[in-house]
Amino acid sequence: MHRDAIEELYSYTDHAWDLILAELGPKGNDILVDSAPGSGWPTMRDCLGHVLMAYDDWAADLTKQPMILADLAELASWADVERYREQVRERFREMLECDDDDLYRQCDIDVDGETVSYSHGEILANLLLHERGHHGDISTLFYQLGIDMPNIDYRFFVLDTRGSMN
Amino acid sequence: MPAFNRPAIEELFDYTGFSWDGVLDATRECGVEYFTKPAPGSGWPSLRDALGHVLFGYDRWLAIMKGEPMRGFDPAGVQTLEELNEAYTSFRDEFRALLEVPDDDLFRVEDTMVDGEPIKYSRGELMAHLLLHERGHFGDITTLFYQLGVEPDMGLEYRFMLGRHPD
Numbered sequence: 001m002h003r004d005a006i007e008e009l010y011s012y013t014d015h016a017w018d019l020i021l022a023e024l025g026p027k028g029n030d031i032l033v034d035s036a037p038g039s040g041w042p043t044m045r046d047c048l049g050h051v052l053m054a055y056d057d058w059a060a061d062l063t064k065q066p067m068i069l070a071d072l073a074e075l076a077s078w079a080d081v082e083r084y085r086e087q088v089r090e091r092f093r094e095m096l097e098c099d100d101d102d103l104y105r106q107c108d109i110d111v112d113g114e115t116v117s118y119s120h121g122e123i124l125a126n127l128l129l130h131e132r133g134h135h136g137d138i139s140t141l142f143y144q145l146g147i148d149m150p151n152i153d154y155r156f157f158v159l160d161t162r163g164s165m166n
Numbered sequence: 167m168p169a170f171n172r173p174a175i176e177e178l179f180d181y182t183g184f185s186w187d188g189v190l191d192a193t194r195e196c197g198v199e200y201f202t203k204p205a206p207g208s209g210w211p212s213l214r215d216a217l218g219h220v221l222f223g224y225d226r227w228l229a230i231m232k233g234e235p236m237r238g239f240d241p242a243g244v245q246t247l248e249e250l251n252e253a254y255t256s257f258r259d260e261f262r263a264l265l266e267v268p269d270d271d272l273f274r275v276e277d278t279m280v281d282g283e284p285i286k287y288s289r290g291e292l293m294a295h296l297l298l299h300e301r302g303h304f305g306d307i308t309t310l311f312y313q314l315g316v317e318p319d320m321g322l323e324y325r326f327m328l329g330r331h332p333d
Contacts, residue, residue, distance in 0.1 A: 001177055008169030012298075037207070040312035116330050126325040129181070132298060133322065136305025143209040152302075155287065155295040162286070 001125040003103060006096065009128035010089075015160065016152035017085065020048075020138060021078065023150050029077045036144040044141050049075055051131050055088035058123055061109060062095060092127065095120055168273050170294040175265065178297040179258075184327040185304055186254060189217070192311070192318035193247060201247050205313040209306070213314070215241055216306050217250055220299075224257035227296045230280055231264055231289050261296070264289065 024031055024044065032045040041047040049072035060067045068087050075081050096103070103121040118126075135152060142149040170178075193201055193213065202214050210216040218241020225239040239257075244250045265272070267289070277284035278292070304322055311317060325331065 001174060002171075004167075004169040004171070005174035005177075008174075039207070040309055040317075111331070114331070118325060118328070118330065122325060122328060126323055129301060129324045132301050133304045133308075135302045136307065137309050138305070139302075140208055140306055140309045144207060153295060154298040155292065158287065158291050158295070159285070 001121060003096070003100065003121070006121060006124050006128065009125070009132070010092070010096070011161070012154055012157045013128055013131045014089075015157045016132075016135060019150040019152050021082070023142075023147065025078045027147070031145065031147075032075070032078065032081070034145060036141050039137070039140055039144055041137060041141060044138075044145070045072060045075055045081070047134060047137050047141055048081060049084075051134050052081075052084050052088050054130055055092055055127055056084075058127055059088065059091040059095065061111075062120060062123060063091070065091075092124065096124060167269075168288070168290060170290060172265070172269065172272065172290070175290060175293050175297070178294065178301070179261065179265075181324055181327050182297050182300045183258065185301070185322045186220075188320045188322050189304070189307055190247060190251060192320045195318055196311070196314075196316045198247055200311075200314050200316065201250075202245075203314055205310050208310055208313050210310060213307065213310050214244060214250070216303060216310055218242075218244060220303050221250070221253055221257060223296060223299045224254075224261065227292055227299075228257060228260050228264065230278060231292055233279065261293065265293065 032048075033043045036043060039047075041050075053067075053069065053072065056067045056069055059065065068091075069075075069084055075084060098120070104119045106117045106119050108115045109118050109123070139149045200213060202212050205212055208216075210219070218239075221239055222241060225236045229236040239253060244253070272290045273288045275286050275288045275291075278287045279285075280287075308320070308322075311320075321331075
């Protein structure tokens with residue numbers, strides 16, 4: 001996936017994240033850990049944290065830095081979640097801020113003990129599409145917690161970016 | 167040139183097709199009875215409804231792109247996985263045909279009637295929207311498998327489509 005599409009997905013996932021947090025944040029920190037039985041996720045924190053930890057984990061693999069967070073239980077408040085988001089997305093941006101040769105060059109990466117050849121661009125695209133995939137889980141969690149899910153469809157992001165509905 | 171240019175749309179198209187096949191294979195592996203088995207607790211009554219909604223999205227947005235009425239695809243009327251897959255293939259063929267236009271046509275922003283209201287979109291933007299809509303619902307589908315008590319190893323991540331991960 002080329003750089004411009006990665007940038008677009010990056011902006012789109014930010015847009016969706018902002019809408020999700022605008023809905024959840026005002027409900028207080030308890031909603032982060034309210035039980036949501038029936039989902040694969042015990043709580044909203046586990047699902048949102050999983051999305052963020054994927055960034056953290058891959059960035060650690062690609063840049064040989066330690067992960068920022070060791071345990072999702074450290075995310076005790078929306079402020080913690082937001083701070084973690086900013087940190088992992090900053091690392092993402094650092095990986096994107098390179099020339100095209102570096103972005104698209106295949107390199108050997110250790111994935112769960114196996115050596116696999118990926119470019120950084122491929123892993124960055126993987127991370128953004130991973131986040132987008134989990135929007136469905138988040139939607140299910142909203143349903144289970146009795147909260148209306150905001151509309152995070154791409155087409156509304158397009159209109160917001162253009163600054164007009166018409 | 168828009169960020170989601172033609173190669174990006176084509177890559178998302180391939181990726182959603184890869185994921186779709188993975189979900190259908192996983193359903194067959196678990197047992198076709200899971201296709202319509204009730205999954206209480208989800209926003210979706212069953213796997214059929216979630217997968218059918220993805221197809222409803224194709225029906226709705228392809229019709230909007232063409233300025234024609236919807237086919238009237240009804241997920242509730244689908245009885246088998248094969249029937250659903252045939253409809254998916256048919257919608258995807260239509261998608262591909264709509265993609266086969268010059269870039270100027272693909273990315274021209276123009277009034278598009280959406281629910282009776284003219285909104286400025288290019289066909290390419292709506293195609294990206296449709297594919298990302300599909301991608302967004304794979305999380306619901308994974309959750310549904312969990313709620314049905316099965317957790318097949320689907321390997322739906324984008325990187326698996328690249329075909330480099332050892333089995």
